[in-house]
Amino acid sequence: MSTTAIIINLLALGCLVFALVKDRHKTEQSIGVAVKSFIRILPTVFIIIVIIGLLMSFVPPDQISRFIGEQAGFGGLLAIAALGAVLYIPAIISFPLAASLLQSGAAVASVAAFITTLTMIGLVTLPLEIKELGKKMAFLRNGLSFIIAIVIALIMGVIL
Amino acid sequence: MRQDAARMPDKKKAHKEIIRGYVLFAATVIAAAIILWIFPDKVSAVTTTTWNYFLEMIMILPAVMIIMGLFSVFVSKELVVKYLGKTSGVKGILLAVFFGALPTGPLYVAFPLAVALRSKGASISNIVIFLSAWACIKLPQELVELQFLGIKFMAARLILTIIFVAIMGLFIERLIEWTDKKRIGVS
Secondary structure, X not given: OOHHHHHHHHHHHHHHHHHHHHOXXXXXXXXXXXXXXXXXXXXXXXXXXXXHHHHHHHOOHXXXXXXXXXXXXXXXXXXXXXXXXXXXXXXXXXXXXXXXXHHOOOOHHXXXXXXXXXXXXXXXXXXXXXXXXXXXXXXXXXXXXXXXXXXXXXXXXXXX | OHHHHHHHHHHHHHHHHHHHHHHHXXXXXXXHHXXXXXXXXXXXXXXXXXXXXXXXXXXXXXXXXXXXXXXXXXXXXXXXXXXXXXXXXXXXXXXXXXXXXXXXXXXXXXXXXXXXHHHOOOOHHHHHHHHHHHHHOOHHHHHXXXXXXXXXXXXXXXXXXXXXXXXXXXXXXXXXXXXXXXXXXXX
8 A cells, every 4th residue: 555545544543533523413424424334436437447548559659649749749739738628527536537647648838737727617516506605706716727738738848 | 105116116127136146247257258268378367367356346335335235224315405505615615525435326326416516505615525525525435436546545545536626616606796796787
């Protein structure tokens, strides 16, 4: 087990003990919520890791890096950011996918742009956002999010 | 009773969604099996990669789910509205990021909360920052990012996101205030 995994599990354990001391009933309720979320997200996790397995074995790294690697340039960055904005993948699952892309030749900037637009922009939830908060705020937030995702990605590409 | 009746279709829908997830998973496995049957030389590469990613995921997923479950039950919506409704300035920004980052449900839960915040007098910038933090700086997300992409990647993206989300919030606030003033001036 990696250090990171151990830290995450210790953190969960710490929270759990703290919660148990504070309120036993609420803690039981929380575990119920956790089990339900776990069952709900599990098939999607399985699907993604199978896709990762296929992706990394079948698509040669030079193909990936041609489209979203260093030599793909700004166009590749825009394309993958747009893809992230349109797709609706739970964030938790997008990280292993991002790691596999990075490992097979994608640029840091592309991967950062993809994750950032994926989480920050929700075309699926946009109608709801418009309904609740109005057109102006919803469009501004999602539109500007796209721009800052690109900026964040470009900075990350430079510093990492 | 009425509450039960209202919850029923929701429960049914959730149930259906779970089943759909597993059906999709089965379809993916079958598709993968067919592909590997055509390309038998790739079998070991695919199974090794998939197995490694599975291990990395399963080591942290239960812990992440427990953290999410605990926060969703223990942090009430009222608490968020109470604290965010009245703070402003740098403290307001930090609090908006903090409450947004607490793992308390998917993004669509945050929209009605944002509306409640606005009626409580929270500034537009805080609402935008809160929503954006809710969408992309969730604590469990950061933990999974740490596991798969490492501390440097995760920390850099986190810090940059907080900075730019804060700038975006302030900018949207100015813009909305400015256009509102203009409209009042015209009429």
